[in-house]
Amino acid sequence: MQEKLEALCEFLQEAKDVGDLQTATERLRDHYRIAHIVYHWVNSAGERFGAGTYSQDWVDRYVEKDYLRMDPVILGCLQRFNPVDWKELDWSSRAARAFFREAIEFGVGNQGLSIPIRGPAGQFALFTASDNCDDYGWSAFVDENMRDLMIIAHEFNKKALEFEQGGDSAPSPALSPRELAAMTYLAKGMSRAQAAVEMEISEHTLRVYIEAARHKLGALNTTHAVARALSRGLIVV
Amino acid sequence: MQEKLEALCEFLQEAKDVGDLQTATERLRDHYRIAHIVYHWVNSAGERFGAGTYSQDWVDRYVEKDYLRMDPVILGCLQRFNPVDWKELDWSSRAARAFFREAIEFGVGNQGLSIPIRGPAGQFALFTASDNCDDYGWSAFVDENMRDLMIIAHEFNKKALEFEQGGDSAPSPALSPRELAAMTYLAKGMSRAQAAVEMEISEHTLRVYIEAARHKLGALNTTHAVARALSRGLIVV
DNA sequence: TTTGCCCTCCCCAAATCTGGCGAGGTGGCG
DNA sequence: CGCCACCTCGCCAGATTTGGGGAGGGCAAA
Numbered sequence: 001m002q003e004k005l006e007a008l009c010e011f012l013q014e015a016k017d018v019g020d021l022q023t024a025t026e027r028l029r030d031h032y033r034i035a036h037i038v039y040h041w042v043n044s045a046g047e048r049f050g051a052g053t054y055s056q057d058w059v060d061r062y063v064e065k066d067y068l069r070m071d072p073v074i075l076g077c078l079q080r081f082n083p084v085d086w087k088e089l090d091w092s093s094r095a096a097r098a099f100f101r102e103a104i105e106f107g108v109g110n111q112g113l114s115i116p117i118r119g120p121a122g123q124f125a126l127f128t129a130s131d132n133c134d135d136y137g138w139s140a141f142v143d144e145n146m147r148d149l150m151i152i153a154h155e156f157n158k159k160a161l162e163f164e165q166g167g168d169s170a171p172s173p174a175l176s177p178r179e180l181a182a183m184t185y186l187a188k189g190m191s192r193a194q195a196a197v198e199m200e201i202s203e204h205t206l207r208v209y210i211e212a213a214r215h216k217l218g219a220l221n222t223t224h225a226v227a228r229a230l231s232r233g234l235i236v237v
Numbered sequence: 238m239q240e241k242l243e244a245l246c247e248f249l250q251e252a253k254d255v256g257d258l259q260t261a262t263e264r265l266r267d268h269y270r271i272a273h274i275v276y277h278w279v280n281s282a283g284e285r286f287g288a289g290t291y292s293q294d295w296v297d298r299y300v301e302k303d304y305l306r307m308d309p310v311i312l313g314c315l316q317r318f319n320p321v322d323w324k325e326l327d328w329s330s331r332a333a334r335a336f337f338r339e340a341i342e343f344g345v346g347n348q349g350l351s352i353p354i355r356g357p358a359g360q361f362a363l364f365t366a367s368d369n370c371d372d373y374g375w376s377a378f379v380d381e382n383m384r385d386l387m388i389i390a391h392e393f394n395k396k397a398l399e400f401e402q403g404g405d406s407a408p409s410p411a412l413s414p415r416e417l418a419a420m421t422y423l424a425k426g427m428s429r430a431q432a433a434v435e436m437e438i439s440e441h442t443l444r445v446y447i448e449a450a451r452h453k454l455g456a457l458n459t460t461h462a463v464a465r466a467l468s469r470g471l472i473v474v
Numbered sequence: 475t476t477t478g479c480c481c482t483c484c485c486c487a488a489a490t491c492t493g494g495c496g497a498g499g500t501g502g503c504g
Numbered sequence: 505c506g507c508c509a510c511c512t513c514g515c516c517a518g519a520t521t522t523g524g525g526g527a528g529g530g531c532a533a534a
Contacts, residue, residue: 079357079470080357081357147388177306187460202514223423227463331503413479429521445483
């Protein structure tokens with residue numbers, strides 16, 4: 001088992017493109033003898049990207065219906081840190097239950113474990129294993145393989161980040177201390193006038209910071225700048 | 238080895254307070270026979286929190302000089318995803334080298350591995366192992382224990398998040414689909430007019446959504462609302 | 475069925491933000 | 505020593521956002 005994990009990680013480490021990630025998900029699925037393995041990810045540009053073993057039909061359906069916006073797995077994982085068993089999620093709404101039923105029809109599986117992964121600059125990814133089986137069988141699988149899955153998920157994300165950045169680069173522009181302070185106060189809901197008082201400078205000076213931050217962040221307006229600063233982990237509210 | 242890891246994880250899982258985390262770092266250090274293990278973390282309120290085996294002198298010094306703002310380990314890890322060996326970081330600046338020399342004097346160690354961990358709402362933590370040894374010895378240690386350290390780091394963070402939230406609470410108010418869409422477009426930098434076009438509604442209607450979202454989120458203005466929606470993981474830019 | 479939330483639309487005046495102009499002092503790095 | 509980035513301040517005019525009104529139809533849960 002452990003050797004297999006090693007082999008997979010090595011394969012992943014040598015992955016050259018998304019196709020290789022795809023192959024990796026298939027190997028994993030076969031290795032664990034479960035229904036699906038999926039890794040997908042939303043980058044800072046809002047582009048979706050994924051590799052996995054779901055049927056094309058389901059992927060198309062998912063995109064068509066814009067399920068990303070209501071999928072309880074996504075919504076739940078966005079708020080959590082630990083790997084989460086699908087059973088623990090909030091399926092109380094009618095829409096959620098309908099979605100789940102449909103997913104099962106498309107062969108996704110009635111059991112699942114999703115691991116949220118967060119990278120720098122607000123990057124968020126999800127690594128999911130799913131299967132068709134009873135609660136007992138699934139618990140056994142999860143207990144046995146959770147750790148390995150976490151490591152694998154990490155390897156996937158490492159690779160995805162490499163692909164995105166094309167090596168490294170992505171020098172997220174550093175904001176100066178005052179610029180960060182300005183962004184922080186704005187993110188806390190202060191008006192420019194209030195923030196200026198808080199920082200003990202004139203409102204005009206504050207404006208200079210905000211504009212500097214806007215330019216550095218390539219933001220279109222103040223709200224955008226604050227959103228980017230937050231997303232990139234430059235400030236925390 | 239593996240059993241020891243299990244035991245440690247179990248101990249962590251039952252940790253009741255920060256003191257237990259402290260104990261865990263000491264056990265880990267003794268187990269791996271290295272100089273230090275440190276877990277520290279900046280929460281959303283900007284409060285720093287830590288458990289580790291560094292000497293109190295060094296911690297005091299670090300806080301006093303506000304090294305957090307220039308520590309290359311912190312700055313480097315904020316931009317990365319993978320565990321990072323201190324050797325890979327940017328020590329080119331004069332201040333950085335001086336800092337490193339001082340750290341060694343305080344017994345921190347000349348070798349280190351730091352694992353960045355990110356949680357929901359921009360939470361960021363660092364798990365670090367350090368020692369005094371040559372490059373070869375350190376590589377061997379890292380190769381052998383990286384995976385375990387990653388899992389342990391994860392356990393630490395899981396616990397830290399539990400402590401912060403005091404169980405769960407924080408029932409983040411659900412926004413309606415249109416409200417979420419409105420927040421998302423604003424977070425992407427669109428003006429209200431643009432977002433209204435994008436959503437194919439009048440600008441006035443859009444305003445109603447924004448105000449509704451503001452009220453639900455307890456936000457003082459639009460920027461604040463977007464910041465909160467982002468922080469709470471309700472939307473992704 | 476009634477209540478409540480969601481979606482849609484409209485007006486107006488005040489407050490706020492944006493963009494562009496210019497100016498001076500500090501401190502680090504090569 | 506010069507360059508560059510940072511921090512600080514002022515004025516003005518136009519564009520945008522905000523806050524507070526009101527109003528109707530739809531859908532779903534209680």
